Amino acid sequence: MQKLIYILDDETEIRKSLRVILEDEDYSVEDFANGKALLKALSKERPSLVLLDVWVGKEDGLTILGECKKLYPGLPIVMISGHGTIELAVNATKKGAVDFLEKPLSIEKVIQTIESSLEKTKDSEIPEFQLEVDEILGESSSIKRLKFAIFQAAQTNARVFLFGENGTGKELTARAIHQNSKRKKEPYIEFNCAEYAEDILEQELFGLETLGTSEPNEIKIGKWEAAQNGTLFLDEVCDISPALQSKVLKVILEQKLDRVNGKENVPVDVRVIAATNSNVEEAIREGRFREDLYYALSVIPLELPPLRERNQDIPLLAEYYLKKSIQENNLSPKTIDREGLDALNTHFWPGNVRELGNILERLSILVPGETIRAKDVKEALHGFKKANEMVARGDLKHAKEEFERQYIIKTLQICEGNVTRASKALGIERTHLYRKLRSLNISMDQLNEG
Numbered sequence: 001m002q003k004l005i006y007i008l009d010d011e012t013e014i015r016k017s018l019r020v021i022l023e024d025e026d027y028s029v030e031d032f033a034n035g036k037a038l039l040k041a042l043s044k045e046r047p048s049l050v051l052l053d054v055w056v057g058k059e060d061g062l063t064i065l066g067e068c069k070k071l072y073p074g075l076p077i078v079m080i081s082g083h084g085t086i087e088l089a090v091n092a093t094k095k096g097a098v099d100f101l102e103k104p105l106s107i108e109k110v111i112q113t114i115e116s117s118l119e120k121t122k123d124s125e126i127p128e129f130q131l132e133v134d135e136i137l138g139e140s141s142s143i144k145r146l147k148f149a150i151f152q153a154a155q156t157n158a159r160v161f162l163f164g165e166n167g168t169g170k171e172l173t174a175r176a177i178h179q180n181s182k183r184k185k186e187p188y189i190e191f192n193c194a195e196y197a198e199d200i201l202e203q204e205l206f207g208l209e210t211l212g213t214s215e216p217n218e219i220k221i222g223k224w225e226a227a228q229n230g231t232l233f234l235d236e237v238c239d240i241s242p243a244l245q246s247k248v249l250k251v252i253l254e255q256k257l258d259r260v261n262g263k264e265n266v267p268v269d270v271r272v273i274a275a276t277n278s279n280v281e282e283a284i285r286e287g288r289f290r291e292d293l294y295y296a297l298s299v300i301p302l303e304l305p306p307l308r309e310r311n312q313d314i315p316l317l318a319e320y321y322l323k324k325s326i327q328e329n330n331l332s333p334k335t336i337d338r339e340g341l342d343a344l345n346t347h348f349w350p351g352n353v354r355e356l357g358n359i360l361e362r363l364s365i366l367v368p369g370e371t372i373r374a375k376d377v378k379e380a381l382h383g384f385k386k387a388n389e390m391v392a393r394g395d396l397k398h399a400k401e402e403f404e405r406q407y408i409i410k411t412l413q414i415c416e417g418n419v420t421r422a423s424k425a426l427g428i429e430r431t432h433l434y435r436k437l438r439s440l441n442i443s444m445d446q447l448n449e450g
Helices: 012-024 035-042 061-071 086-094 107-125 141-154 170-179 198-206 242-254 280-285 291-297 311-328 338-346 352-366 374-383 385-392 396-414 419-426 430-439 444-448
Strands: 004-008 028-032 049-053 077-081 099-102 160-163 188-192 208-210 218-220 231-235 271-276 300-303
Touching: 004 012, 004 035, 012 028, 012 107, 028 035, 035 061, 049 061, 049 107, 061 077, 061 086, 077 086, 077 107, 086 099, 086 311, 099 107, 141 170, 141 300, 160 170, 170 188, 170 231, 170 271, 198 242, 242 291, 280 291, 311 338, 311 352, 338 374, 352 374, 352 396, 396 419, 396 430, 419 430
Parallel strands: 004 028, 004 049, 049 077, 077 099, 160 271, 160 300, 188 231, 231 271
Antiparallel strands: 208 218
16 A cells, blocks of 8 residues: 655645655645644644645644644654755654654655654554653654653563663663662662673672771672662673672572672562673673573563664754763853754764764863854864774773873864863963973874864
């Protein structure tokens, strides 16, 4: 059965062109020159998708969008505009648009957008739900599914295993599950298993009893016990040594723990959420992670989507991080133009949302004037290129150094080589900046490099 597409645009040639493109792709098409005609047709039947111009003569397309959503909340609507801005894209997304097309229209882009938008209609199978606490930004299909999974998980005490790349928001997701659960008023403890050597990790996790002579034993409560009646988030759980994994499994199964040097078992009622960036299947095959522990932890497995698979959310996220940085750094207001937003959309985002936040902070500080343009975005992303390559290799130390080096060079370029002005912009002492220049091997000759 052919899928029906409605087109609303006051330009006759645009409607004709879109009709030809879509009918060639075997879609059924109806087009309208005004909002009244569209809404009348919608009252009689539901199309598969609507292409809606932002301005239809004097009619506001965003208002029409709202009326369409009243009739069919799950109807995918793609906005079309000849003069889009990030604010417009954000407002359209907030009102329920699934995507945004910029004039002049590209045949390939139109077809690709419609296909991906129709794919998202599968989300209509998700029932209505409401998170009591919702700090996860995004309206994309994958984020809606993630939020529903959080809602489902939060209704239970089942253990959850979070999978995803660096920067996808595993900490935020774990906290959201806790904040929406029956344990929300009890402790929430985060513990990164990769930060400690094995002997220290065991003490930090399970606690320690120091043997006394004449006085009672001194007890240090571990993170597991501190989370009593609440939630314990074990980040980078695959970094726990195989020897200690058996003790973790025992605590999960028996709901009792032994402190290091302890004499008695301590009953614990703790919900465990685990997470990793590692390939768990590979770790199990290589004997680095116990299969029985994996199954004990992954009663509810959740895969967090990378940013490149949810770029519909980039306008919302960019607006949030830009405003956040401006407020925190006491800067003058800035906006990103449409071309700048397009440059963000086409980036691969190996560092995901965390990388996007860093880029927006950098742009808010270093771009003069009120508008961030595509050139500014590309320069900022170029500055992160070497750091991204190092992140892919796990070279954190040198990635940090490269970011800092590029950041200082760009600041000096904007300040035309004036070290005093640059030190003020960076918020550090002038003498400290000189030391940084020496340690990072930055010469003034490099300020002229692209």
